Amino acid sequence: MTFENIGHFDVVVVGAGPGGLCTAIEAAAGGAKVLLVDKQREIGGMLHIANGEFSGGGTRRQAAHGIADTPEDHFAEVMRLSHGRADERLAWQSVRAQGETVDWLESHGFEFDPATPGLVHGHEVYSVPRTYWGVEHGRSVIAVLRRLLGERVAEGSVTVRFGVRIEGALVEDGRVAGVSGTGPDGGAMTARGDAVVLATGGYDADLGLRNRFLPPGCEDALIACLDHATGDGLVLAEELGADTSGDGHFIPVMGLIPDPGRPGFAVDYREAFVEVALAYRIPHEIWVNRDGARFVAEDTTSPEHRERALLRQPGIEMHIIWDRAIAAAAEPLIRNGAGDWTRERMRDEHARGRWIVVADSLEELAGKLGVDPSGLAETVRRYNEAVAGGHDPDHGRTALPMPISEAPYYGLTSIAASLLSRDGLRADGDLAVLDRKGVPIAGLYAVGEVLGNNVFAGDNYVGGMSVTPAMTLGRELGRALAARREGAHG
Numbered sequence: 001m002t003f004e005n006i007g008h009f010d011v012v013v014v015g016a017g018p019g020g021l022c023t024a025i026e027a028a029a030g031g032a033k034v035l036l037v038d039k040q041r042e043i044g045g046m047l048h049i050a051n052g053e054f055s056g057g058g059t060r061r062q063a064a065h066g067i068a069d070t071p072e073d074h075f076a077e078v079m080r081l082s083h084g085r086a087d088e089r090l091a092w093q094s095v096r097a098q099g100e101t102v103d104w105l106e107s108h109g110f111e112f113d114p115a116t117p118g119l120v121h122g123h124e125v126y127s128v129p130r131t132y133w134g135v136e137h138g139r140s141v142i143a144v145l146r147r148l149l150g151e152r153v154a155e156g157s158v159t160v161r162f163g164v165r166i167e168g169a170l171v172e173d174g175r176v177a178g179v180s181g182t183g184p185d186g187g188a189m190t191a192r193g194d195a196v197v198l199a200t201g202g203y204d205a206d207l208g209l210r211n212r213f214l215p216p217g218c219e220d221a222l223i224a225c226l227d228h229a230t231g232d233g234l235v236l237a238e239e240l241g242a243d244t245s246g247d248g249h250f251i252p253v254m255g256l257i258p259d260p261g262r263p264g265f266a267v268d269y270r271e272a273f274v275e276v277a278l279a280y281r282i283p284h285e286i287w288v289n290r291d292g293a294r295f296v297a298e299d300t301t302s303p304e305h306r307e308r309a310l311l312r313q314p315g316i317e318m319h320i321i322w323d324r325a326i327a328a329a330a331e332p333l334i335r336n337g338a339g340d341w342t343r344e345r346m347r348d349e350h351a352r353g354r355w356i357v358v359a360d361s362l363e364e365l366a367g368k369l370g371v372d373p374s375g376l377a378e379t380v381r382r383y384n385e386a387v388a389g390g391h392d393p394d395h396g397r398t399a400l401p402m403p404i405s406e407a408p409y410y411g412l413t414s415i416a417a418s419l420l421s422r423d424g425l426r427a428d429g430d431l432a433v434l435d436r437k438g439v440p441i442a443g444l445y446a447v448g449e450v451l452g453n454n455v456f457a458g459d460n461y462v463g464g465m466s467v468t469p470a471m472t473l474g475r476e477l478g479r480a481l482a483a484r485r486e487g488a489h490g
C-alpha cells in the first residue's frame with residue numbers, strides 16, 4: 001500500500017464546501033500556506049444541490065434597491081424566527097458580517113438573480129428583502145469561489161487535493177498537528193498543519209448518526225442531501241474528546257418525494273419536489289395523513305405551521321390527493337430548480353407511475369397509498385362541501401378552487417425530510433473546537449454545518465442562515481489563522 005506525506009502547512013482545511021473554501025481563500029490571502037482537501041473530486045460541497053440562498057443586512061445591493069436594513073435588524077429577526085434559540089454569540093458574530101460577505105461576493109462578480117434581494121417563502125419570511133441567490137442557485141456561489149481559489153492556487157499559496165478522505169488527526173504534545181486519511185488510490189496519507197479546520201459539513205446522509213440527533217419518532221425522515229454529508233468531521237473530533245450539542249430540535253423540509261430506487265432517500269431535489277408554498281402556487285389538492293384526514297390548511301402562509309403539523313402525523317408522512325379536473329387546470333404540482341415541470345410533463349409522470357399513484361376510485365387510491373379508505377372518502381366529501389360553500393370549517397383554508405370528484409384520482413406520498421444537520425460540534429468565538437469540559441482542543445477548528453444549524457437558526461429554518469455563516473465565519477477564521485501563524489507580521 002502507498003503512503004504519502006503531503007507536507008507541512010500553516011492551515012489544513014478539510015472540506016471544500018462554502019465554509020472550507022472561504023477559510024482557505026482568506027487564509028491564503030492573509031499569507032498562510034494552505035492545504036485544502038476534499039473526499040469528492042470537485043469543490044462546492046452541498047452548494048451543488050442547494051438553493052444557495054444567502055442573507056445579509058446593510059448591503060450595497062439593498063441600498064441600491066432603496067431597502068433600509070442593518071445587521072442589528074437582521075439579528076433581531078434571526079432571534080425572533082429562531083424563537084430565541086439560536087446561539088446569540090456565534091449567530092451575532094456571523095450576522096454582523098454577513099452583509100460584508102454579500103458585498104464581497106458582489107465585488108467578485110457574483111451573478112445575482114435580478115429578483116434579489118428578495119423575500120423567500122419556503123421558510124418563515126423576513127420582514128425586509130435581505131435574501132440573495134444566484135442565477136444558477138448554489139452553483140453561482142461555486143463559480144465565484146472557484147475563481148478566487150484558482151487565483152490562490154496559481155500563486156502557490158493553496159494546494160488542493162481531491163479524493164482524499166480524512167479519517168483521523170495527528171496529535172503531538174497535546175495538540176492537533178495534522179490529519180491522516182486515505183488518498184484517491186486507496187493509499188494512506190498524512191498532512192501536517194499548525195491549524196486543522198474541519199469544514200466537513202453535516203451528518204444527514206448517515207442514518208445512524210442523523211437519528212442519534214433527531215428527536216424520537218422522526219426516524220422515518222427522508223434524507224434529502226448529497227451523500228458526502230456523513231458527519232466525518234464530527235466523528236473525528238468526538239474521538240479527540242470534542243463536545244457536541246444535542247438539542248433535539250427538528251423541523252422538516254416538506255414536499256420531498258421518496259425515491260423508489262433508494263429507500264430512505266428523497267428524489268434528488270434538482271429533479272423534483274412538490275411545491276407547498278402558497279406564494280408560489282395555489283394548492284388545488286388536499287393533504288391527508290394515513291387515516292385519510294386533513295391535518296392543516298394547505299394554503300397556510302406559515303411554513304413553520306405546516307412543518308410542525310406534519311411532524312405530528314403518523315410516519316411523518318402525507319398524501320397529496322387530486323383528480324382529473326385538477327390535473328387539467330392547476331399549475332404543475334411538481335417543481336424543480338430548473339423550472340421545467342410543465343402540465344405535459346406532469347401528464348407523462350402520471351403515466352409513468354414512478355411516484356404518482358392513479359386509480360379509478362377514491363377507495364382504490366386509498367388502498368394503493370396505504371391510507372384508510374373510509375377516512376379518505378369522508379375527508380373528500382367534507383372538502384367538496386367546503387368548496388361548494390366557500391368555507392372550510394375544519395382548517396380555515398381559503399383557497400378552495402375546485403372539488404375532487406372526477407376519476408381518475410391521483411395521489412402522491414411525501415415524507416418529512418432532513419437536509420441539514422441541526423446539531424454539531426461546540427466551538428468558541430475563535431471557532432476552536434471545545435472538549436467536554438469546555439476547553440479548546442489545541443490546533444482544531446470548525447466552521448460551517450459541522451457546527452450544527454441550531455447555532456444559527458435555533459429550532460427553525462432562518463433564511464440563508466446556513467450557507468452565509470459557513471462563508472462569513474470561514475472568511476473570518478481564515479483571516480485569523482493567517483494573522484496568528486508563526487512569523488506573521490502586523
Ligand SMILES: Cc1cc2nc3c(=O)[nH]c(=O)nc-3n(C[C@H](O)[C@H](O)[C@H](O)COP(=O)(O)OP(=O)(O)OC[C@H]3O[C@@H](n4cnc5c(N)ncnc54)[C@H](O)[C@@H]3O)c2cc1C
Nearest residue numbers: 015017018019039045046051052053166201448449466467
Ligand atoms: C437541497 C438543499 C438546499 C439547501 N439550500 C440552502 C439555502 O438556500 N441556504 C442555506 O443557507 N443553506 C442551504 N442548504 C444547506 C447548505 O447547503 C449547507 O448547510 C452548506 O453547504 C454547508 O456548508 P459546509 O461548507 O459546512 O459543508 P458542505 O457544503 O456540506 O461541504 C462539506 C465538504 O466537506 C467534504 N468532506 C466531508 N467529509 C470529508 C472527509 N472526511 N475528508 C475530506 N473531505 C470531506 C465534502 O465532500 C464536502 O465537499 C441547503 C441544503 C440542501 C441539501
